[in-house]
Amino acid sequence: MxxxxxxxxxxxxxxxxxxxxxxxxxxxxxxxxxxxxxxxxxxxxxxxxxxxxxxxxxxxxxxxxxxxxxxxxxxxxxxxxxxxxxxxxxxxxxxxxxxVIRPTAETIGAFTQTGHVGVLGTRGTVRSESYPIEIAKFFPEVSVSQQSCPLWVPLIENNEHESAGADYFVKKYLDELLSGRPDIDTLLLACTHYPLLVSKIRRYLPAGISVISQGxxxxxxxxxxxxxxxxxxxxxxxxxxxxxxxxxxxxxxxxxxxxxxxxxxxxxxxxxxxx
Structure with missing residues (x-):
């Protein structure tokens, strides 16, 4: 059946x-x-x-x-x-x-020119180390830096992601990820909520950094x-x-x-x- x-x-x-x-x-x-x-x-x-x-x-x-x-x-x-x-x-x-992790890990290396990928996710995803582990299996030459964004999902779930207040937390987590890592050229949105913040994310990114959603x-x-x-x-x-x-x-x-x-x-x- x-x-x-x-x-x-x-x-x-x-x-x-x-x-x-x-x-x-x-x-x-x-x-x-x-x-x-x-x-x-x-x-x-x-x-x-x-x-x-x-x-x-x-x-x-x-x-x-x-x-x-x-x-x-x-x-x-x-x-x-x-x-x-x-x-x-x-x-x-x-x-x-x-x-969703394995298919993303299998392809993410094709998006980066510098060989340094930033991963934005929940605390649970980041603490699991799943992305660095899986990406290393397919692209051992790619460096992975992670940043947990614990307030992004609550903002989205409460329909506050379009508000001016959300900008503060978008910029805060991006700054923390990118600080001291000028060679990151690809950002993976490793939470399926995060595409709803993509316009704000792009607003606070330096030129030349691409944003990858998983859909x-x-x-x-x-x-x-x-x-x-x-x-x-x-x-x-x-x-x-x-x-x-x-x-x-x-x-x-x-x-x-x-x-x-x-x-x-x-x-x-x-x-x-x-x-």
């Missing part, structure tokens, strides 16, 4: 990735789940992020998703490997879970994955359906989601996810 591709995020940010995926692969059915009732994930422990992420992925499997994309850097950093190596092998051997990279990687694995592509429904679910309030999700997804959506709330 065929089912939708699942797109998971701790909240709204994954909708920026989902938007790019739908633009590139519109033929498939998709189910988006945002764990807004327990967001944000950025400062939570590895154990908690793993528990929350696996509960949500399992729920998506139960809805018929044969393939789930963790469109969340924190979940990809703290939960993906354990889910792949433990839960899938033991409980869902025919299903697959993919993340198009992940969408291209998913297309390649399905081409390499026709057995999985055959299990994905192609009715162009889009369903949206949240562990939080559905009305609030709908109100915020359009800024991330680019169009109005209808969401349903799902209970049973305990903090």
């Amino acid at each position: 065929k089912g939708p591709i699942g797109i998971f995020d701790s909240g709204y940010g994954g909708l920026t990735v989902f938007k790019s995926i739908v633009e590139r692969l519109p033929q498939y059915d998709y189910l988006y789940f945002g764990d807004n009732g327990r967001a944000p994930y950025g400062d939570r422990s590895f154990e908690t992020v793993y528990q929350y992420t696996w509960e949500c992925v399992r729920w998506m499997f139960e809805q018929g998703c044969p393939l789930v994309i963790l469109a969340c850097n924190t979940a990809s950093a703290k939960a993906l490997r354990s889910i792949q190596q433990k839960e899938l092998l033991q409980n869902y051997p025919d299903n697959r879970v993919l993340g 198009a990279i992940v969408a291209s990687s998913l297309e390649e994955y399905l081409n390499r694995h026709p057995e999985m592509a055959a299990r994905v429904a192609t009715g162009e359906r889009r369903e949206f679910f949240t562990s939080g309030d559905a009305a609030s999700f709908e109100e915020h989601a359009s800024a991330f997804f680019g169009s109005a959506i209808e969401a349903r709330a799902v209970g049973g996810f305990q903090k």
